[in-house]
Amino acid sequence: MGRDRAEVSKHNGRHFAVSISVANINSLWSSLVIEELIRCGAGYFCVSPGSRSAPLAMAVANNRRATSLIHFDERGAAFHALGHARATRKPAVLICTSGTAVANYLPAVVEASCDLIPLILLTADRPPELHNVGANQTIEQTGIFGSFVRWSFNLPCPDRAIPAEMPLTTVDYAVNQATHIPAGPVHLNCVFREPLEPVETGEDFRGYLSAIAGWQDSVEPHTGYRRATSVVEPSSLAEIHRIIYRAKSGVIILGHTPDSRDSEAALTLANTLRWPVFADITSGARLGHAGSNVVPFFNLALTSDHIKQALRPEVVLHIGGRVVSKRLMQWLEECPLRDYLHIIDHPCRIDPIHRVTCRIETAIEPFCRAVSDCVKENSHRDYLSLWSRTSQAIERILQQEDADSEQPVEAGVARVLSSEINPDSAFFLASSMPIRDMDIFAVPDGPRVPVAANRGASGIDGTVASAAGYAVGSGRPVTLLIGDLALLHDLNSLAMLRDCTQPVTVVVMHNDGGGIFDHLPISGFGESFEKYFITPHGFRFEHAALQFELDHRHAKSMSELRDAYRRAATLRKSAVIEVTIDRAENMRFHERLVHEISAVLKP
Incomplete structure (x- = not known):
């Protein structure tokens, strides 16, 4: 390479x-x-x-x-x-x-x-x-x-x-x-x-x-650029302290945070405040943080009308970049928030629902530590407890679903990979459903590994090449979770994987088309929907893997997926695992899950 x-x-x-x-x-x-x-x-x-x-x-x-x-x-x-x-x-x-x-x-x-x-x-x-x-x-x-x-x-x-x-x-x-x-x-x-x-x-x-x-005769650049260090302004700390001190129900949204020190500092602050944390999959805090303030299944909890009404926050403290969850943003848009604070380390605007009331541009880690040092431990613990119990109830439903079915669904693929990935590896998640499935369904007690994705413009192009570059740059084996259309879109980049210095295991959720559209209102428009949005193609990837000298396995059940994934981890070279997803069964799973959650979380 x-x-x-x-x-x-x-x-x-x-x-x-x-x-x-x-x-x-x-x-x-x-x-x-x-x-x-x-x-x-x-x-x-x-x-x-x-x-x-x-x-x-x-x-x-x-x-x-x-x-x-x-x-x-x-x-x-x-x-x-x-x-x-x-x-x-x-x-x-x-x-x-x-x-x-x-x-x-x-x-x-x-x-x-x-x-x-x-x-x-x-x-x-x-x-x-x-x-x-x-x-x-x-x-x-x-x-x-x-x-x-x-x-x-x-x-x-x-x-x-x-x-x-x-x-x-x-x-x-x-x-x-x-x-x-x-x-x-x-x-x-x-x-x-x-x-x-x-x-x-x-x-x-x-x-x-x-x-x-x-x-x-030197090894230094001709012109060196020096930058001033970021200092947390006392006035900003005072404003944050005032807002937090009054709040009986506050949540921390932990968005995209590339630096693990930032996410760890945010979790320390959450522990001091006793506030629940809604951690995005690219925050560094969604995986491997069982038992902390992280609420792993907040997204699924928000499918319940009761939870959406009963657990409304007064204050949102948003740390870091954007989040994947559209459902979360829609809920916050409906909430009568008193304050929405956004802490970010760059000047770019992130406010898609136009609710930010106070924005502080600063280095995240020192800011979180400074706030942790100046605020007292929050005595309002009931709000965190309610969110934690809600998420635990949903986890029990998912565990039962895992035990009851061998037929692959997208949620199950995300749960298997998040529980089985080696701790020295990393995830790269394709746009569309793969990143959403991992964000919503990943197990909370699996290995804590880095997660990367192309979420700037959220296109599906170049995903294989991006994962290969991330593997080389990080020095870690990478598991790429990708859909069949995204793989078709970047098929020639499989050539990079053959000689990649770090193996990339490509797990393809193959539903023969654009399965994300099944979840959108356009899905109700019959024959035109199937032709123009799902775009079924009928292609498989076994021969493509052979063309680029990559190992290939076809998983038709959850057990076969687990076995193929464990095997790939021992190969020390790149591989393709193709998982057949039945779109109709996948949608039935989602409908059944929402019904079960609603029944369990009703007042």
């Missing part, structure tokens, strides 16, 4: 501390760009083959500190980079040639922008004299990503008339823009004239490079 190749360059007797090619000006600039990216912490490169991008690709190949993935499909490469950056929280770098290759980056760029994931895009381009004259493979690449990038810049054709510091400082600024809050993608459009290969032109670059002699 990764390669580490480079050699220390020597130019007219001078040894450089870094690899700089002096074959020609294109090679020189490209070497500077790649080296400076590595110095800035962006050392993982996803390269798609192409001629115009050859100077950049060769610079990666010749830098021994660069790690690279070579992938034939720019769209898949971009999602792989996204997954890697999501895991490491460091920018991954994309390199491609000119033309439509660049356009293939757009879906991943949109997701990265919406979910604040840092990416650096190095797109090769033809020189100005080849634009608007009908030259081959030449399109207008400037501004192609629109408002979805934090910054874009045309790096001009390499030229000795431009100081060598210029490409260095440009890279430094680009990385700062990609990683500065709010993080996101940055586009450097790199224009090259021929020669594109590292052919020797006989130029003497000693004078040109003398201006960066100190940089050459």
Whole structure:
């Protein structure tokens, strides 16, 4: 999966501390760009083959500190980079040639922008004299990503008339823009004239490079960016204390929190307040927190009209990003809340129901610890107890369902995986039903593992590639829970899994189409619904797995799923497990479950 190749360059007797090619000006600039990216912490490169991008690709190949993935499909490469950056929280770098290759980056760029994931895009381009004259493979690449990038810049054709510091400082600024809050993608459009290969032109670059002699003998970026630390304002603490002190019934919503220290600090605060926690599946607190303030089955509890009325909160303390649960947001929209506090570490607005009354932008962990230190232990414990008993009653219903049926349903798949996953692994969850099923049904007492998903724009594209990138970046085996349409959408990214440094177990919930639409009002519109929304295709994935040299198992029962999943964990290589889901039985399960919950939770 990764390669580490480079050699220390020597130019007219001078040894450089870094690899700089002096074959020609294109090679020189490209070497500077790649080296400076590595110095800035962006050392993982996803390269798609192409001629115009050859100077950049060769610079990666010749830098021994660069790690690279070579992938034939720019769209898949971009999602792989996204997954890697999501895991490491460091920018991954994309390199491609000119033309439509660049356009293939757009879906991943949109997701990265919406979910604040840092990416650096190095797109090769033809020189100005080849634009608007009908030259081959030449399109207008400037501004192609629109408002979805934090910054874009045309790096001009390499030229000795431009100081060598210029490409260095440009890279430094680009990385700062990609990683500065709010993080996101940055586009450097790199224009090259021929020669594109590292052919020797006989130029003497000693004078040109003398201006960066100190940089050459260093391992630091040319321009360092320093940021002020976040300090919790006393006035903010006083306001929070005032609101919390008055509340007899408050809930903590723990949204998307990539840093586990943030979620742990939030749980500590919840314990002090004795408030229930509604933890999103990507919060780091939904799995493996049995016995804490976390209410794992709040979503199912809200199918009960009685619970929706009886357990209304006065105050909501929302910590972190968005949540998957639409039902939760609809309920809060109906509640006569006194206050809705949102604590978030970036300036982007998250208020889809327009109920936030106080928003504090600050680092989450120190804020939660500061609030924990300044508030007294809450004496109103009945509200937490009511939510806990409600969730426990629902868990008993689910356990009985698990014991009574061997026929696979989506909820059962989520429960098996969340109970059986190895503690050293991680989940990557596809959009549509997989992430919702895990969010709603995952067991509370399974292993505590990281959970990732592409929830910025919530598309189904690029999911396999994202999971592969996340596996490499996290250094953990990954279980990818995905639907059949999402897998079809990214089928060629299975090629990444064969040689992935960490195994990815792809668990496909195969219901022959878009099963999420069964849960929506459009499902009542007969034949048109089946054709235009469910889109049944009839394809299976056994031969696709064979094509990419992946192990394949077909699970037709819950026992077969459990056996296949345990077996995959022992293989130490990627595998595909295909689980057949009957859509009608899946819907009957949901209807039966809602009825049972309503009966158990009635007053």
